[in-house]
Amino acid sequence: DTAVSQTPKYLVTQMGNDKSIKCEQNLGHDTMYWYKQDSKKFLKIMFSYNNKELIINETVPNRFSPKSPDKAHLNLHINSLELGDSAVYFCASSFIGGNTGELFFGEGSRLTVL
Protein backbone atom coordinates (compact mmCIF):
# COMPACT_ATOMS: atom_id res chain seq x y z
CA ASP A 1 0.00 0.00 0.00
CA THR A 2 1.28 3.45 -0.90
CA ALA A 3 2.09 5.47 2.21
CA VAL A 4 1.42 8.95 0.79
CA SER A 5 -0.71 9.02 -2.32
CA GLN A 6 -1.70 12.01 -4.43
CA THR A 7 -4.13 12.31 -7.30
CA PRO A 8 -4.01 13.15 -10.07
CA LYS A 9 -0.41 12.44 -11.07
CA TYR A 10 -0.73 14.69 -14.12
CA LEU A 11 -3.01 17.64 -14.67
CA VAL A 12 -3.15 19.79 -17.81
CA THR A 13 -5.53 22.71 -17.80
CA GLN A 14 -6.18 26.16 -19.21
CA MET A 15 -5.43 29.48 -17.55
CA GLY A 16 -8.28 30.73 -15.41
CA ASN A 17 -9.60 27.29 -14.50
CA ASP A 18 -9.98 25.95 -10.95
CA LYS A 19 -8.43 22.60 -10.04
CA SER A 20 -7.83 20.40 -7.00
CA ILE A 21 -5.13 17.94 -6.02
CA LYS A 22 -5.89 15.35 -3.35
CA CYS A 23 -3.53 13.75 -0.87
CA GLU A 24 -3.97 10.91 1.57
CA GLN A 25 -1.52 9.27 3.98
CA ASN A 26 -1.96 5.94 5.74
CA LEU A 27 1.04 6.27 8.06
CA GLY A 28 -0.90 7.62 11.02
CA HIS A 29 1.11 10.88 10.94
CA ASP A 30 -0.25 14.00 12.58
CA THR A 31 1.17 16.56 10.14
CA MET A 32 0.82 17.00 6.39
CA TYR A 33 2.44 19.41 3.96
CA TRP A 34 2.27 20.78 0.46
CA TYR A 35 5.51 21.62 -1.33
CA LYS A 36 5.94 23.20 -4.75
CA GLN A 37 8.86 22.15 -6.95
CA ASP A 38 9.56 24.51 -9.84
CA SER A 39 11.23 23.74 -13.17
CA LYS A 40 14.67 24.25 -11.59
CA LYS A 41 13.82 21.60 -8.96
CA PHE A 42 13.65 24.16 -6.15
CA LEU A 43 11.43 22.74 -3.42
CA LYS A 44 9.50 25.27 -1.36
CA ILE A 45 7.00 24.65 1.41
CA MET A 46 3.57 26.12 0.87
CA PHE A 47 1.41 24.88 3.74
CA SER A 48 1.51 22.59 6.73
CA TYR A 49 -1.36 21.20 8.78
CA ASN A 50 -1.01 19.58 12.19
CA ASN A 51 -4.06 17.66 13.40
CA LYS A 52 -6.19 19.52 10.84
CA GLU A 53 -4.94 22.93 12.03
CA LEU A 54 -2.97 25.21 9.72
CA ILE A 55 0.50 25.77 11.20
CA ILE A 56 2.49 27.03 8.23
CA ASN A 57 1.24 29.29 5.50
CA GLU A 58 4.14 30.64 3.47
CA THR A 59 3.78 33.54 1.09
CA VAL A 60 1.41 31.84 -1.28
CA PRO A 61 -1.30 33.63 -3.31
CA ASN A 62 -4.72 33.27 -1.73
CA ARG A 63 -5.84 31.53 -4.92
CA PHE A 64 -4.35 28.48 -3.21
CA SER A 65 -6.57 27.05 -0.49
CA PRO A 66 -5.64 23.91 1.41
CA LYS A 67 -8.29 21.87 3.16
CA SER A 68 -7.76 19.14 5.71
CA PRO A 69 -10.98 17.21 6.42
CA ASP A 70 -9.10 14.88 8.77
CA LYS A 71 -5.54 14.03 9.81
CA ALA A 72 -5.09 11.61 6.93
CA HIS A 73 -6.07 13.99 4.13
CA LEU A 74 -4.82 17.33 2.87
CA ASN A 75 -6.23 18.64 -0.38
CA LEU A 76 -5.05 21.62 -2.39
CA HIS A 77 -7.50 23.72 -4.36
CA ILE A 78 -6.24 26.32 -6.80
CA ASN A 79 -8.50 29.03 -8.24
CA SER A 80 -7.94 31.06 -11.41
CA LEU A 81 -4.87 29.14 -12.50
CA GLU A 82 -1.96 31.11 -13.96
CA LEU A 83 0.95 30.06 -16.15
CA GLY A 84 3.34 30.45 -13.21
CA ASP A 85 1.43 27.81 -11.27
CA SER A 86 2.90 25.14 -13.55
CA ALA A 87 5.06 22.97 -11.31
CA VAL A 88 5.17 19.65 -9.54
CA TYR A 89 3.26 19.71 -6.26
CA PHE A 90 4.35 17.29 -3.56
CA CYS A 91 2.35 16.21 -0.57
CA ALA A 92 4.26 14.94 2.47
CA SER A 93 3.53 13.80 6.00
CA SER A 94 5.40 13.35 9.29
CA PHE A 95 5.16 13.22 13.08
CA ILE A 96 5.89 16.81 13.97
CA GLY A 97 8.61 17.21 16.59
CA GLY A 98 8.26 13.54 17.42
CA ASN A 99 11.64 12.37 16.34
CA THR A 100 13.90 13.42 13.52
CA GLY A 101 11.40 15.33 11.44
CA GLU A 102 11.64 12.85 8.56
CA LEU A 103 9.12 13.65 5.84
CA PHE A 104 7.44 11.00 3.72
CA PHE A 105 6.63 12.29 0.25
CA GLY A 106 4.06 11.37 -2.32
CA GLU A 107 5.08 10.87 -5.95
CA GLY A 108 4.06 14.35 -6.97
CA SER A 109 1.35 15.89 -9.14
CA ARG A 110 2.61 17.62 -12.26
CA LEU A 111 0.42 20.61 -13.08
CA THR A 112 0.72 22.21 -16.50
CA VAL A 113 -1.19 25.42 -17.14
CA LEU A 114 -1.60 26.35 -20.82
Added chain:
Amino acid sequence: GEDVEQSLFLSVREGDSSVINCTYTDSSSTYLYWYKQEPGAGLQLLTYIFSNMDMKQDQRLTVLLNKKDKHLSLRIADTQTGDSAIYFCAESTSGGSYIPTFGRGTSLIVHP
Protein backbone atom coordinates in the same frame (compact mmCIF):
# COMPACT_ATOMS: atom_id res chain seq x y z
CA GLY B 1 21.07 34.39 0.16
CA GLU B 2 19.29 31.10 0.60
CA ASP B 3 19.20 29.20 3.88
CA VAL B 4 20.61 26.00 2.38
CA GLU B 5 22.94 26.07 -0.62
CA GLN B 6 24.37 23.32 -2.76
CA SER B 7 25.93 23.06 -6.18
CA LEU B 8 23.51 22.13 -8.95
CA PHE B 9 25.36 19.39 -10.81
CA LEU B 10 27.92 16.66 -10.25
CA SER B 11 29.12 14.17 -12.83
CA VAL B 12 31.15 11.08 -11.91
CA ARG B 13 32.26 7.83 -13.45
CA GLU B 14 30.78 4.56 -12.25
CA GLY B 15 32.91 3.08 -9.47
CA ASP B 16 34.31 6.43 -8.36
CA SER B 17 33.34 8.21 -5.15
CA SER B 18 30.88 11.12 -5.27
CA VAL B 19 30.97 13.99 -2.82
CA ILE B 20 28.02 16.35 -2.65
CA ASN B 21 28.47 19.48 -0.57
CA CYS B 22 26.02 21.73 1.20
CA THR B 23 26.22 24.87 3.33
CA TYR B 24 23.53 26.21 5.62
CA THR B 25 23.07 29.42 7.57
CA ASP B 26 21.10 28.53 10.70
CA SER B 27 23.53 27.83 13.54
CA SER B 28 20.69 26.40 15.63
CA SER B 29 20.04 23.61 13.11
CA THR B 30 19.30 20.44 15.01
CA TYR B 31 19.04 17.84 12.28
CA LEU B 32 20.62 17.81 8.85
CA TYR B 33 19.36 15.51 6.14
CA TRP B 34 20.10 14.11 2.75
CA TYR B 35 17.10 13.23 0.62
CA LYS B 36 17.21 11.49 -2.76
CA GLN B 37 14.78 12.14 -5.61
CA GLU B 38 14.73 9.70 -8.49
CA PRO B 39 13.13 10.74 -11.81
CA GLY B 40 9.37 11.00 -11.60
CA ALA B 41 9.29 10.24 -7.89
CA GLY B 42 8.99 11.99 -4.57
CA LEU B 43 11.87 12.59 -2.19
CA GLN B 44 13.07 9.81 0.08
CA LEU B 45 15.20 10.26 3.16
CA LEU B 46 18.64 8.74 2.61
CA THR B 47 20.24 9.60 5.90
CA TYR B 48 20.33 12.29 8.58
CA ILE B 49 22.77 13.49 11.20
CA PHE B 50 22.16 15.10 14.55
CA SER B 51 23.97 18.39 15.04
CA ASN B 52 26.19 17.09 17.88
CA MET B 53 27.74 14.48 15.57
CA ASP B 54 30.67 14.97 13.19
CA MET B 55 30.24 11.91 11.06
CA LYS B 56 27.77 9.18 10.27
CA GLN B 57 28.42 6.15 8.11
CA ASP B 58 25.79 3.89 6.60
CA GLN B 59 27.10 1.31 4.14
CA ARG B 60 28.27 3.26 1.05
CA LEU B 61 27.16 6.60 2.49
CA THR B 62 29.29 8.84 4.71
CA VAL B 63 27.95 12.10 6.07
CA LEU B 64 30.37 14.68 7.41
CA LEU B 65 29.25 17.70 9.42
CA ASN B 66 31.43 20.72 10.14
CA LYS B 67 29.24 22.71 12.48
CA LYS B 68 31.71 25.58 12.79
CA ASP B 69 31.67 26.18 9.04
CA LYS B 70 28.03 25.09 8.70
CA HIS B 71 29.07 22.61 6.04
CA LEU B 72 27.53 19.22 5.35
CA SER B 73 28.72 16.67 2.83
CA LEU B 74 27.53 13.34 1.51
CA ARG B 75 30.05 10.88 0.16
CA ILE B 76 28.84 7.93 -1.88
CA ALA B 77 31.48 5.23 -2.28
CA ASP B 78 31.62 3.05 -5.41
CA THR B 79 28.97 5.15 -7.16
CA GLN B 80 26.63 3.15 -9.38
CA THR B 81 24.42 4.23 -12.28
CA GLY B 82 21.43 3.60 -10.00
CA ASP B 83 22.70 6.43 -7.78
CA SER B 84 21.89 8.93 -10.53
CA ALA B 85 19.29 11.21 -8.97
CA ILE B 86 18.85 14.62 -7.39
CA TYR B 87 20.19 14.87 -3.84
CA PHE B 88 18.67 17.45 -1.53
CA CYS B 89 20.34 18.78 1.57
CA ALA B 90 17.96 19.97 4.29
CA GLU B 91 18.08 21.26 7.84
CA SER B 92 15.58 21.61 10.65
CA THR B 93 15.43 23.30 14.02
CA SER B 94 13.32 22.80 17.10
CA GLY B 95 12.10 26.38 16.68
CA GLY B 96 10.79 25.41 13.27
CA SER B 97 9.07 22.33 14.65
CA TYR B 98 11.68 20.22 12.85
CA ILE B 99 10.10 20.99 9.48
CA PRO B 100 12.98 20.73 6.98
CA THR B 101 14.17 23.59 4.81
CA PHE B 102 15.56 22.23 1.56
CA GLY B 103 18.39 23.29 -0.69
CA ARG B 104 17.95 23.42 -4.47
CA GLY B 105 19.24 19.91 -4.99
CA THR B 106 22.35 18.52 -6.71
CA SER B 107 21.83 16.46 -9.84
CA LEU B 108 24.24 13.52 -9.71
CA ILE B 109 24.96 11.98 -13.09
CA VAL B 110 26.82 8.68 -13.09
CA HIS B 111 28.21 7.51 -16.40
CA PRO B 112 29.74 4.17 -17.27
